[in-house]
Amino acid sequence: MAEVPMDHGLLLAGALFALGLAGVLARRNAVFMLMSLEIMLNAAGIAFVVAGARWAQPDGQIMFILILALAAAEVAVGLALVLQLYHRLGTLDSDAASGMRE
Amino acid sequence: MEATFYISALLALAATFRVVTAANAVHALLYLVVSLLAAALVLFTLGAPFAAALEVIIYAGAIVVLFVFVVMMLNLGEEAEAQERRWLSPGVWRGPGLLAGILLAELLLLLTGALPGTAGTMVAPKAVGVALYGPYLLAVELGAFLLLAGLVGAFHLGRQEALEGNEDG
Numbered sequence: 559m560a561e562v563p564m565d566h567g568l569l570l571a572g573a574l575f576a577l578g579l580a581g582v583l584a585r586r587n588a589v590f591m592l593m594s595l596e597i598m599l600n601a602a603g604i605a606f607v608v609a610g611a612r613w614a615q616p617d618g619q620i621m622f623i624l625i626l627a628l629a630a631a632e633v634a635v636g637l638a639l640v641l642q643l644y645h646r647l648g649t650l651d652s653d654a655a656s657g658m659r660e
Numbered sequence: 661m662e663a664t665f666y667i668s669a670l671l672a673l674a675a676t677f678r679v680v681t682a683a684n685a686v687h688a689l690l691y692l693v694v695s696l697l698a699a700a701l702v703l704f705t706l707g708a709p710f711a712a713a714l715e716v717i718i719y720a721g722a723i724v725v726l727f728v729f730v731v732m733m734l735n736l737g738e739e740a741e742a743q744e745r746r747w748l749s750p751g752v753w754r755g756p757g758l759l760a761g762i763l764l765a766e767l768l769l770l771l772t773g774a775l776p777g778t779a780g781t782m783v784a785p786k787a788v789g790v791a792l793y794g795p796y797l798l799a800v801e802l803g804a805f806l807l808l809a810g811l812v813g814a815f816h817l818g819r820q821e822a823l824e825g826n827e828d829g
Contacts (some may be wrong), residue, residue: 561662562665562705562706566665566669567665567706570669570672570702573673574673574676577673577676577677577679577680578676581679581680584680587685589685589727589730589731589734592727593679593688593689594680596692596719597676597692600696600699600715600719603711604699604702604703607703608706610783611706611707611783614707614781615783616787616790616791616792618708618783619711620788620792620799622714623711623714623803624799624803626719627807628803628806629718630718630723630807630810631807631810631811632810633723633726634726634810634811634814635810635813635814635817637726637730637814638813638817638818640730641730641733641734641817641818642817644734650734
């Protein structure tokens, strides 16, 4: 029985997720969009840990570990793509990469 | 202690807001570190010390360092030095430093025992490890596949750029 209500933990996770979503939608800089994606993944992990703490089961933390692995792989590929974008187009503006041709 | 949770949660929200609204990538990264450390303290107060340690080591350590490397690689140029000088001014560090100081005070109070540690039932790292390599073994293998694919993909993308650079030069 946790002293902190589960609602408050989920509220924190939801607010963090909303902030990250706003960042992805509002920013055009690819580095900032990647950072906002990390924030959203982190918020999802917090929600899992909150739920795991509510029932005192380790499953929430295991999902958190898997999300960490996902975030690490995603950020490696994403940052390589950012480098390619900057190298080819000379800018970090994600709108500049909207055309699928060279 | 409940107050620890709420202070850390508010700090995480404030720092995350500054990440999303910052104009400078390095400022955003500083606030991102503070946000992730606050999230780690939230996880600790929820009774998940293993997840909190992983948050600090992998998110605030490895992933943000990757971001810093890329920002350093992208900002090469003659105006980079002037920017660097402006980044090193004390005003830049005041916001993240203040938030991190509150987190440090909270952590010190926790460590000295002035505040009770966890607000909920603690799920020990041993339970997590036993479950991770028991019923979740297949998920661990899939995670290993994912990391290998990420490694190969990142290497391929970075390698192509290096080859093209050689052809251009």
